[in-house]
Amino acid sequence: MAGDAVEACMDAYYRAFREADIERMMDLWADRPDIVCIHPGSPRAHRGTAEVMESWLLVFSRELNIGIEPRIVGRFETDDSLGMVIEEAITRPGDVAPTGTILISQTWRRVDGGWRLAFHHASHGRRADPSPEGMLVAGGGSQTRH
Structure with missing residues (x-):
């Protein structure tokens, strides 16, 4: 049953x-003032149903032509x-392999049986993934780039 709920x-x-279905997305969220959503690169946390919905509308207004x-x-x-902690491999148009990663953590609550x-x-x-050669600064011994 545990795997079934997660899946x-x-x-x-x-x-x-x-x-990019806002109604379907918002149906997944608890309708509470204490829900929180943070998107990649977002300058702040979006709190409550109205802010969370606005944040997803902004995400969905962009072209989402990516493989996930x-x-x-x-x-x-x-x-x-x-x-759940999820790692998304992202492939953009023209890429032959994933070139980016999004890291996600989600918490789901049981509400009214769902x-x-x-x-x-x-x-x-x-x-x-950087190559081993790219991890070292040329002539810099064992210093790593950060």
Whole structure:
């Protein structure tokens, strides 16, 4: 059952995201003043249903012509909550392989027998795996670039 809930939540989230369907996306969220959503590069946290909806409308207004391959890298589940850490491999038009990563943590709460998002935090991860040679500064011994 645990895996079923996680998979169902992920499927519903990515369907709403890929279709840029604001109604479907907002149906996933708990209708509470304490929900929080943070998007990659966002200057602030969006709190409450109205702000969260506005933030998704902005995301969906942009061209979302990207490939997304999500992979769960961590999870927990209790009777009334579940959490996931997701790593998304991002492929943009013209790329032959993923060139970016988005890191996401989500917390879902059981509400009226169904699962609803309470927290969503997404941030940029690495762009591409650096080569071992690219990790060292030329002539700099063992100093790494950061």
